[in-house]
Amino acid sequence: MKKIHLISLTSLVLIGLVLMAFSFPQDKEYGPEWEIPAKYKNMENPYKGDKGLKNVGRSIYMKHCRSCHGNRGTGNGAKARMLDVKIRDFASEEVQSHTDGELYYMSIIGRDEMPSFEKKITVEEDRWALINFIRGMK
Numbered sequence: 527m528k529k530i531h532l533i534s535l536t537s538l539v540l541i542g543l544v545l546m547a548f549s550f551p552q553d554k555e556y557g558p559e560w561e562i563p564a565k566y567k568n569m570e571n572p573y574k575g576d577k578g579l580k581n582v583g584r585s586i587y588m589k590h591c592r593s594c595h596g597n598r599g600t601g602n603g604a605k606a607r608m609l610d611v612k613i614r615d616f617a618s619e620e621v622q623s624h625t626d627g628e629l630y631y632m633s634i635i636g637r638d639e640m641p642s643f644e645k646k647i648t649v650e651e652d653r654w655a656l657i658n659f660i661r662g663m664k
């Protein structure tokens with residue numbers, strides 16, 4: 527009898543440990559610094575400061591970006607925990623210090639786990655509305 531108790535106790539502890547390992551977020555790291563082609567760096571945002579595009583930017587963000595980047599751009603979207611790499615907070619100095627053109631490259635061209643949206647967001651005005659929206663997240 528005692529032996530059986532011990533075995534079931536041990537398996538319970540083991541099951542508990544396995545569950546814990548899966549529920550705790552793993553230690554993830556940010557991807558390396560982005561290498562952005564020169565032609566994007568100084569790309570001009572033709573819609574800079576266009577407040578009329580705010581709702582357009584928001585709705586595109588909610589449709590395409592929120593699932594990973596989260597409601598407020600902090601990087602805690604529902605899908606984020608399934609990714610290998612950590613997502614930077616849009617409000618951070620690190621993201622905000624990029625030029626609009628650099629944000630455009632990262633948002634539309636992407637790399638690795640950051641998907642490309644070249645075929646999903648095709649209208650230039652929509653793309654910049656999105657960049658403006660990210661700019662407003664600080």
Ligand code: HEC
Nearest residue numbers: 557590591594609611613614629632633638639640641643
């Ligand atoms: C499938 C999840 C996913 C979706 C959807 C997604 N992203 Fe990302 N995004 C990422 C990941 C992961 C990174 C970090 C990639 C890296 O460092 O290699 C990232 C990085 C970025 C960055 C650079 C900041 C950083 O963390 O390095 C910007 C800007 C960005 N995404 C914008 C967007 C925009 C705009 C959309 C919607 C059009 C979007 N993302 C949709 C996963 C996603």
